[in-house]
Each structure stands twice: as structure tokens, then as C-alpha cells.
Amino acid sequence: MKRPDLFALVAHARTLGLSVSVVPSSTQALSQKVFHGLKNAGVESIALSLDGSTPLKHDGLRGVPGCFTRTIAAAWEALDAGLRLQINSLVTAETLSDLPAIYTLISRLPLMRWKLFALIPVGRGKSLSEMSPEECDGLHDWLYDISRTAPFPVATTEAPHFRRMALMRMRRQGMPLRSIMRTPLGRGFGIRDGNGIVFVSYAGDIYPSGFLPLKAGNVRTDDLLEIYRTSETFVRLRDSSRFRGKCGRCEFRNICGGSRARAYATTGDPLASDPLCLYEPKAPSAPLAPADSH
Numbered sequence: 010m011k012r013p014d015l016f017a018l019v020a021h022a023r024t025l026g027l028s029v030s031v032v033p034s035s036t037q038a039l040s041q042k043v044f045h046g047l048k049n050a051g052v053e054s055i056a057l058s059l060d061g062s063t064p065l066k067h068d069g070l071r072g073v074p075g076c077f078t079r080t081i082a083a084a085w086e087a088l089d090a091g092l093r094l095q096i097n098s099l100v101t102a103e104t105l106s107d108l109p110a111i112y113t114l115i116s117r118l119p120l121m122r123w124k125l126f127a128l129i130p131v132g133r134g135k136s137l138s139e140m141s142p143e144e145c146d147g148l149h150d151w152l153y154d155i156s157r158t159a160p161f162p163v164a165t166t167e168a169p170h171f172r173r174m175a176l177m178r179m180r181r182q183g184m185p186l187r188s189i190m191r192t193p194l195g196r197g198f199g200i201r202d203g204n205g206i207v208f209v210s211y212a213g214d215i216y217p218s219g220f221l222p223l224k225a226g227n228v229r230t231d232d233l234l235e236i237y238r239t240s241e242t243f244v245r246l247r248d249s250s251r252f253r254g255k256c257g258r259c260e261f262r263n264i265c266g267g268s269r270a271r272a273y274a275t276t277g278d279p280l281a282s283d284p285l286c287l288y289e290p291k292a293p294s295a296p297l298a299p300a301d302s303h
Contacts, residue, residue: 010038016050023051032056032097035080044083044090054093054121057084062110070104084118093121100168101128102138105148112155120161125152127168127285129220129270142287149174162193167220167268169201170286173261176297186297202269202279203246207237217246220270223279246279254282255290263296 061067067077203217226236249262267283
């Protein structure tokens with residue numbers, strides 16, 4: 010919101026055929042006039058963060074008094090301006106028990122999606138606590154249950170093992186794999202850090218994701234598409250046969266693949282197993298489809 014050329018950048022992106030979403034902070038600068046300006050410039054959707062169901066919980070995590078009230082007001086203002094709205098929620102040991110209350114609160118909003126971001130202990134996230142693998146498994150069961158009746162899609166970021174759990178439950182319910190692959194969840198199988206995702210920083214640096222700080226180039230001097238397709242960093246991350254530990258022998262490694270960002274943040278090795286996954290492969294086996302995407 011501090012960039013005077015923001016609307017011009019959005020409009021230029023639209024002339025290039027790109028779809029544009031904006032993820033701003035809920036400050037007083039985010040006025041109703043701004044929402045209408047973003048809509049007129051060509052923004053299709055906006056995402057706002059809500060990490061608590063009450064001012065005490067949300068503002069306590071964010072460290073900004075009044076942020077909760079401004080976020081709820083901004084959500085309605087964005088919808089009034091004709092923007093599609095996504096709510097993002099951070100999942101930590103501290104926020105885990107509040108997620109059902111957050112879900113109840115946001116169910117009053119006509120959302121395009123609720124996206125839950127499992128904490129990666131990098132940057133400011135190092136001061137927060139991760140949930141345990143057991144808690145993560147319980148969360149995924151709950152998310153699958155509510156996703157069947159929720160008024161909006163429910164998705165996860167940096168928790169790809171949700172796909173494994175959902176796939177296992179769908180198959181137990183008698184749903185064939187071909188039908189599962191056609192669901193919104195199935196269409197996301199295999200997407201993970203560096204595989205279907207690329208991140209360009211404000212300085213132009215190219216990374217496999219916003220949570221995996223392995224620089225592969227810079228758009229000022231390198232071709233983004235070429236870096237994504239051929240750089241050693243991206244090629245290694247896309248090759249699930251290189252994964253180590255239980256991720257490497259798991260039959261779900263092409264569908265899930267674990268969080269490469271969490272593996273790196275925890276062990277220093279982006280090909281190591283994701284420590285947040287509770288699942289233990291029964292024996293080394295061939296991976297389930299899909300193959301790595303390009």
C-alpha cells in the first residue's frame with residue numbers, strides 16, 4: 010500500500026494476461042477507496058490474514074492492537090468492492106485450538122477459500138512453536154471432515170500430507186483414484202515447493218517458494234522460465250526419487266512429497282523427510298501418480 014505505482018503495476022500485469030491477487034496487511038491504509046481502486050485496476054482477489062477468533066487472540070499474535078477489527082472490516086469492504094476474498098490462517102501450537110472458532114467466524118463470509126499455513130520456522134516464525142505430528146494428523150482429519158460441508162474450499166500450504174490423508178479416506182469410502190484426481194484436491198496433487206511453485210522476491214531473486222530460501226537466480230539477469238525448468242535447485246526438488254528418509258520410500262511421495270521448506274528449515278537438507286508428517290510407509294514401494302509437474 011506504500012507503493013504509489015501499485016495500481017499501474019496491477020494494470021500492466023493484466024495487459025500481459027496475468028491474473029492478479031493482492032495480499033495486504035490490514036492497516037488503515039487499506040481503505041474502501043483502495044479496494045475499489047484495486048478492482049478497477051484489474052485485481053481479481055484479495056487475501057487477508059486472520060489468526061485468531063477474537064481481538065485478544067489475533068492482535069496478541071500479530072502484535073498490533075486493533076488489527077482484528079480492521080481485518081473484519083476490510084473483509085467486508087473488499088467484498089463490497091466486488092473482489093473475491095480468501096482468508097489465510099497461520100497454524101501453530103498457539104493457534105491450533107482456536108481454528109474451529111475461526112472457522113465458525115469466517116463461515117459468515119462468502120469466501121473463495123480458507124487457506125491454512127502450517128508454520129515453517131524461518132524468519133519471524135522462529136519465535137513461534139510448531140504443532141506436533143500427532144496434532145497435525147488430527148488437524149488434517151478435522152479439515153477433511155469440515156471440507157465436505159464447508160461453504161468454501163479448504164486448503165493447506167506447507168502441509169502437503171493433508172493430501173495423503175484425504176486420499177486415504179476417499180479410497181476407504183470407495184472412491185476410485187481416477188475420480189479423486191478430478192476433485193479440486195486431486196488437481197493439486199504433486200504441487201509443492203519448486204514443483205508448480207516459484208517465488209520471486211521484491212529484489213528479483215528466484216526461489217522455489219517463499220518459505221524455502223534457496224536462491225536459484227535473479228529475474229534481472231536470468232530467464233525465470235529457464236531457471237524454473239533447468240536450474241539444479243528446481244530439478245532436484247522435482248525429482249521425488251532423490252528424497253531421503255521416509256519421504257523417499259513413501260508411496261505418496263509424488264502426491265504429497267512433504268514440505269521441502271520445513272525439511273530444509275529443520276535439517277538444512279531440502280530433500281530430507283518432512284518432520285511434521287506422522288505417516289510411516291509400510292515398505293518401499295512405487296509412488297502413486299501423478300508424475301512430477303512442469
